[in-house]
Amino acid sequence: MADGLVLSIDGMGGDAGPQTVVEGVAIAARRWPQTRFLLHGDESELARCLDRHPALKAVVSVRAAERTISMEMKASQALRQGKGASLWNAVEAVKDDEAHAVVSAGNTGAFMAIAMFRLRTMAGVHRPALTAGIPNGRARMTVMLDVGATVEADAEQLVEFAIMGEAFYRALYGVERPMIGLLNVGAEDQKGHEEIRAAARLIRDRRIDMDFRGFVEGDDICKGAVDVVVTDGFTGNISLKSIEGAARLVGQFLREALTSGPLAQTGAALAYPALKKLRKRMDPSTNNGAVFLGLNGVVVKSHGGANADGFAAAIDVAVRLARSHYRDEIARNIARLGAGADQSAAEQRDAS
Amino acid sequence: MADGLVLSIDGMGGDAGPQTVVEGVAIAARRWPQTRFLLHGDESELARCLDRHPALKAVVSVRAAERTISMEMKASQALRQGKGASLWNAVEAVKDDEAHAVVSAGNTGAFMAIAMFRLRTMAGVHRPALTAGIPNGRARMTVMLDVGATVEADAEQLVEFAIMGEAFYRALYGVERPMIGLLNVGAEDQKGHEEIRAAARLIRDRRIDMDFRGFVEGDDICKGAVDVVVTDGFTGNISLKSIEGAARLVGQFLREALTSGPLAQTGAALAYPALKKLRKRMDPSTNNGAVFLGLNGVVVKSHGGANADGFAAAIDVAVRLARSHYRDEIARNIARLGAGADQSAAEQRDAS
Numbered sequence: 001m002a003d004g005l006v007l008s009i010d011g012m013g014g015d016a017g018p019q020t021v022v023e024g025v026a027i028a029a030r031r032w033p034q035t036r037f038l039l040h041g042d043e044s045e046l047a048r049c050l051d052r053h054p055a056l057k058a059v060v061s062v063r064a065a066e067r068t069i070s071m072e073m074k075a076s077q078a079l080r081q082g083k084g085a086s087l088w089n090a091v092e093a094v095k096d097d098e099a100h101a102v103v104s105a106g107n108t109g110a111f112m113a114i115a116m117f118r119l120r121t122m123a124g125v126h127r128p129a130l131t132a133g134i135p136n137g138r139a140r141m142t143v144m145l146d147v148g149a150t151v152e153a154d155a156e157q158l159v160e161f162a163i164m165g166e167a168f169y170r171a172l173y174g175v176e177r178p179m180i181g182l183l184n185v186g187a188e189d190q191k192g193h194e195e196i197r198a199a200a201r202l203i204r205d206r207r208i209d210m211d212f213r214g215f216v217e218g219d220d221i222c223k224g225a226v227d228v229v230v231t232d233g234f235t236g237n238i239s240l241k242s243i244e245g246a247a248r249l250v251g252q253f254l255r256e257a258l259t260s261g262p263l264a265q266t267g268a269a270l271a272y273p274a275l276k277k278l279r280k281r282m283d284p285s286t287n288n289g290a291v292f293l294g295l296n297g298v299v300v301k302s303h304g305g306a307n308a309d310g311f312a313a314a315i316d317v318a319v320r321l322a323r324s325h326y327r328d329e330i331a332r333n334i335a336r337l338g339a340g341a342d343q344s345a346a347e348q349r350d351a352s
Numbered sequence: 353m354a355d356g357l358v359l360s361i362d363g364m365g366g367d368a369g370p371q372t373v374v375e376g377v378a379i380a381a382r383r384w385p386q387t388r389f390l391l392h393g394d395e396s397e398l399a400r401c402l403d404r405h406p407a408l409k410a411v412v413s414v415r416a417a418e419r420t421i422s423m424e425m426k427a428s429q430a431l432r433q434g435k436g437a438s439l440w441n442a443v444e445a446v447k448d449d450e451a452h453a454v455v456s457a458g459n460t461g462a463f464m465a466i467a468m469f470r471l472r473t474m475a476g477v478h479r480p481a482l483t484a485g486i487p488n489g490r491a492r493m494t495v496m497l498d499v500g501a502t503v504e505a506d507a508e509q510l511v512e513f514a515i516m517g518e519a520f521y522r523a524l525y526g527v528e529r530p531m532i533g534l535l536n537v538g539a540e541d542q543k544g545h546e547e548i549r550a551a552a553r554l555i556r557d558r559r560i561d562m563d564f565r566g567f568v569e570g571d572d573i574c575k576g577a578v579d580v581v582v583t584d585g586f587t588g589n590i591s592l593k594s595i596e597g598a599a600r601l602v603g604q605f606l607r608e609a610l611t612s613g614p615l616a617q618t619g620a621a622l623a624y625p626a627l628k629k630l631r632k633r634m635d636p637s638t639n640n641g642a643v644f645l646g647l648n649g650v651v652v653k654s655h656g657g658a659n660a661d662g663f664a665a666a667i668d669v670a671v672r673l674a675r676s677h678y679r680d681e682i683a684r685n686i687a688r689l690g691a692g693a694d695q696s697a698a699e700q701r702d703a704s
Contacts, residue, residue, distance in 0.1 A: 135601065136601065137601055137604055137605070148537060151537060151544060151545065152545065183590060185500060185503065185585070185586055185589045185590065192503065192586065193503065193504065193586060217589075217590070217593050218589065218590040218591065218592065218593025218594040218595075218596070218597060219593040219594070219596050219597035219600070220597070221594055221597055222594075222597035222598050222600065222601040223597055223600075223601075231590075233537070234537055234544065234545060234587070235586070235587060235590055237537040237569075237570065238535060238537065238569070238570040238583075238587055238590070238591050239570065239590050239591060239594040240570065240594075241569050241570025241571040242570040242571070242573055242574075242591040242592075242594040242595050242598070243570075243594050243595070243597070243598040244570070244571050244598075245570060245571035245572070245573055245574035245575055245595070246574050246594070246595040246596075246598035246599050246602075247598050247599075247601075247602055248571070248574065248575075249487065249488065249489055249574040249575075249599075250598075250599055250602040250603070250634065251602070252489055253489070253630050253633055253634065254606065254630060256630075257623070257626040257627060257629060257630040258623060258626060260626045260629070261626065263622050263623065263625070263626070264622070264623040264625070264626035264627075266619075266622050266623075267618075267619040267620060267621070267622030267623030267624075267626075268619060268623060269619070270615050270616070270618050270619030270622065271609070271610060271615065271616040271618075271619030271620055271623070272619075273615070273616070274609040274610060274612045274613065274615070274616035274619075275609060275616075277609060277612070278605050278606060278609040281605055282602065282605065
């Protein structure tokens with residue numbers, strides 16, 4: 001791994017199969033010429049896909065895997081039976097220091113379970129968190145975490161998510177001091193669950209190094225009121241899917257409106273290039289690449305339905321993270337969180 | 353109250369003030385000719401507004417109130433200082449059996465607090481719940497509850513919300529067996545918080561009389577996968593506001609797309625009638641009227657920013673509920689929930 005980055009890619013994941021993965025790698029290889037790829041999966045199938053991309057020969061090594069984990073397999077089953085599968089081996093390459101990051105468009109639950117089992121959480125981090133990028137009308141997305149890795153999070157875990165989200169956003173977008181908010185049902189100090197109020201106090205009391213803006217509400221996510229929205233996996237998952245459902249419904253309303261009569265249809269035809277751009281703006285694959293944060297390794301999940309451009313976008317995220325110092329930054333703030341705890345304990349001893 | 357319905361209206365609530373309220377009442381009075389209205393607020397101001405609507409003279413009685421509760425006042429302050437305000441008196445008229453329902457576009461927190469304090473929860477109902485109607489592309493909205501009255505709900509309270517939501521949906525839309533779902537992060541039995549899994553078991557074990565469809569996810573809300581989505585006030589509030597934020601953002605994207613150049617603008621002009629209908633479809637005031645369920649009285653909150661049509665829509669909700677037997681139906685299912693508890697206790701005694 002001496003010169004340049006090595007990415008471990010699950011060649012078999014995603015709804016569209018290896019062809020889309022390989023095309024995504026081809027786009028990424030042009031974008032990141034110093035990067036090499038380990039491509040895990042069925043040897044003959046991957047060879048066939050690679051035949052169409054002779055330029056990849058120099059930067060891709062195929063690693064034969066004897067099986068694949070289906071999109072439907074339960075995480076528990078994947079943990080028991082997944083050894084030797086392309087997804088498993090792709091994670092293993094990071095564990096074995098053969099690669100700097102792993103990217104897969106495969107089964108999310110299985111990917112999270114295997115990555116968690118093989119890579120383990122970073123020192124001081126209790127639970128991992130999954131990120132999502134959500135459009136807000138500006139150039140940079142709103143990042144929300146956790147959106148489904150950790151269903152219940154206590155105050156300290158929420159602060160760990162805030163620390164991880166902050167470092168992640170800086171690595172992704174190069175913003176020195178991203179704004180951090182805690183998702184709640186109101187902006188006032190006394191609102192919401194006790195864990196959330198306690199998390200806000202912890203961030204302030206332990207002097208965690210971040211631009212913390214306090215509580216934000218559900219409509220602040222798409223408004224982009226802060227850069228990083230912190231919440232537990234239950235609330236984050238429901239909020240994210242609520243947003244996806246709403247965007248899909250408005251899209252459906254728009255289609256219905258623009259096909260409702262000859263005048264509307266003519267209007268839509270004239271506005272077609274603008275509407276196409278709108279569609280692209282709302283397309284999930286333009287902000288593809290969810291990250292499973294808090295592990296000893298960079299773990300990036302591409303949307304199962306992403307096309308080649310989408311898969312390449314997920315690889316972009318992996319490259320940016322692997323090149324950054326986000327794990328050192330996380331470790332630094334996690335140490336403050338821990339040091340604060342020691343100090344509080346010491347103060348309590350002194351007081352008594 | 354012998355013949356016909358009497359509605360108690362807070363004449364001073366809402367961003368636009370008494371004029372909009374009175375115009376909303378005028379629309380409702382034409383729609384529901386047998387209904388009378390008690391209009392609470394500043395006597396001279398209301399008289400001035402009513403002057404423009406001579407037809408209302410016969411059905412509206414003005415009840416002078418010496419003050420109003422501002423939109424910014426905290427709920428706790430409203431409880432201490434609100435006595436004699438238009439909102440307070442409007443609630444009091446239901447408490448005193450002078451009116452069948454109360455409608456206000458005023459301060460939500462103050463309205464909930466005063467209604468809760470004066471009307472109290474129905475026998476067997478532990479906590480109230482606030483409803484929201486969310487578009488789903490069909491004629492009838494998805495109803496979600498709770499969206500902010502009860503931040504934390506245990507399993508039994510979630511079942512009470514399901515029972516209230518079911519009866520509410522039937523009263524509102526005349527659907528005999530509305531489909532009920534519990535909001536969760538997956539459809540499988542083992543997903544989510546323990547309270548939610550326990551609530552699902554309770555609905556089945558106690559044979560609550562409803563068409564219960566199990567767990568639904570965030571994107572099922574705008575899909576209309578079920579008629580009634582049940583959740584706690586924390587999750588419901590965040591989900592609802594996430595949806596509102598997403599819809600607003602897509603609307604903004606659409607406006608930007610359709611003003612991005614002369615061709616797009618011409619297209620938008622041609623499609624204008626269709627786009628206007630789309631706008632109406634997404635306008636919150638067309639599905640106005642949130643209900644504060646579980647109290648001894650019908651309590652309807654109109655959106656603060658609703659126009660006269662919106663306020664009339666909130667009155668529609670109040671009329672439909674006041675005419676229905678929804679509180680008897682709630683009481684019947686609540687009794688099942690209680691009886692099941694007695695039975696379980698008896699079974700446990702027998703087993704030991």
